Amino acid sequence: MICTNCGTQFEDGNAFCPNCGTPAAQPAPAPAPAPAAAQPQYGYAPQP
């Protein structure tokens, strides 16, 4: 990867830039799954 601070290219395994020590950019955490749609309530049937 490339350091976002100084632009030094270093191995992805490095947690910090070997040149300036800037922490390697971490991949954005997976977004939380979208909340499921409201579950139908069993036993309840809307009457027309």
Ligand SMILES: [Zn+2]
């Ligand atoms: Zn750097």
